[in-house]
Amino acid sequence: MKKININSIIAQLLFILALGTFGSCTDWDEFKKYTKDGEIQYSGKIDSIKIFSGKERVKFKGEMNADPKIVKYKIFWNDYSDSVEYSIDKVSGVLPIEQVFEVDEGVKNFVAITYDDEGNASVPSNAVGTSYGDTYRRKINNRLIESFTFNPDNTIINWALMDLTTGAQFTEVKLPVNGEMKTITTPVTENQTVLEGVTTSTEFEYRTIFKPEPTSIDTFAVPYAQEEFIVVPQLQNRQVPFIASARDGRWGTLADWITNDAIKIHNGHGGWDEWNGNIFNVESGWGAPSITNGKIYQVMELPAGTYTFKIADLLSTNLLDTDQTYLVVAAGEELPDVEQVDTAIGYTQVHGGKSVDQLKVEFTLEEPTQVSLGYLTSQAGGTPGKFCNIRAFDFYMN
The missing domain is CATH 2.60.40.10 (Immunoglobulins)
Known part of the structure; x- marks a missing residue:
């Protein structure tokens, strides 16, 4: 029997493999470009x-x-x-x-x-x-305006919260101030833009600027949104601690509100109460007389629009639905009497059986109107008397 030489077969296979790998002169030259001395x-x-x-x-x-x-x-x-x-x-x-x-x-x-x-x-x-590029652009949107606050010296834009994962950086507001266009920048970490010296109704535009990554070399801006705010007078001295223009011991008279004599049953004062952190409180009885057509209110010139006037925080009251106490908005310089409350622009009865969400008056003015808005009550004396502790009122344009 003829013997097979294994070593000879392996040598031939290696030679064939080498020919297949480097059989082309061109391939070999390409390989040699990256070698020197075999490396x-x-x-x-x-x-x-x-x-x-x-x-x-x-x-x-x-x-x-x-x-x-x-x-x-x-x-x-x-x-x-x-x-x-x-x-x-x-x-x-x-x-x-x-x-x-x-x-x-x-x-x-x-x-x-x-x-x-x-x-x-x-x-x-x-x-x-x-x-x-465009895919990212479709994910970004302008910051939303939640509300405006109008003050004697400025107007404040209150911004809604933003999703910071989109890369939002800041919002630009462009508007005329004293006849000159200004751009005011507000970081997204801040919730208000204060417009100093802006006290009249003004058209403006705003946009939000984004960076997709903190180290990005470019920013993305959404298109400017056109907006107008209508300056609305603000309710003054509206929350705890309420300010008294005058006082006698525990009781006082509210600053910035008109208080008629029917309320002033505590040595010529009423409506302001030192208890509970200087609160709004109309109290009768427990030695004080009853109140007939007591009125505490403010007068405003309002532009056309829809508004809300409400008790924002009611601490406590023993008023019942059979008592005659109301939150009222009326045309003119004074609130109506209790018997004429139906003539008001709007009103709601105030008593302990209502939730704070029900203690509000929503109303619409078709044209600029002078209005009175406030608290109207006729309540008994005796013991126990009647009281209504209010921590805060609110008034705003819807």
Whole structure:
């Protein structure tokens, strides 16, 4: 039997494999480009790569040890189908790399490769970054206005809370102030914009600025929204601690409110109570006389619009639905008497059986109107008497 030489077979197979690998002169020449003395030669690579996001572009940063043989580098993305190329000046030391270039929207893997003057390539370096565009724009919206506060010296825009994960940075408000256009910037971490010196009804525009990432090189802005605020007089001295214009011991008279004599049953005072933190309280009985058509109110000139006047915080009361006490809004300079309460623009009865959400008057004015709004009551004396402790009123344009 003829013996098989295993070593001879293995040698022949290796020879065939070598021919298949390097059988082409062109392939062999390409391979030799990156070898010297039998070893692969690599150019120096770019290190410390960082990608900063932008608006349909990115900023590429890195550094490399300067190599006089290196003449250029290329940055690839989209699986090497897109790239940019930059030449390198021959300098010594550590060479900083920084380039900004356009990139289609999306998360990308960026690969950087350097090349020497013989075409030898470096080991690839890579980093992941994002370019933002229309998809991100569709996710961002203007900050919402919650309400306005009108003061004698300024107007305040009260902003709604924002979703900070969208990258919202600040809101710009543009409006005329003393005949000059001003832009006021408010960070999204602040909930108010104070417009100093703005005390009349004014048209304005605003927009919110976004950064998709904290280190992004670009910002995104939503279109300006057009808005107008109509300055509405504010209810004065409306919450605890209420201010007294005059007092005698526990009892006083409210500053900024008109109080008729029927209320002033405590040595010429009434409506202001030192107890419970200087509260609004109309109390009769327990040695004090009864009250007939007692009125505490303020007078305002209001523009056309829809409004709400309410008791915002009721501490306690023993008034019943059979008592004659009302929150009232009436045309003119004075509240009506209890018997004519139906002639008012709007009213609601005040008693302990109502929730605070029910203690309000909503009304609409078709034209600018002078109105009186306040508290109207006729209540008994004796013991026990009647009282109504109110911590706060509120009034606003809807």
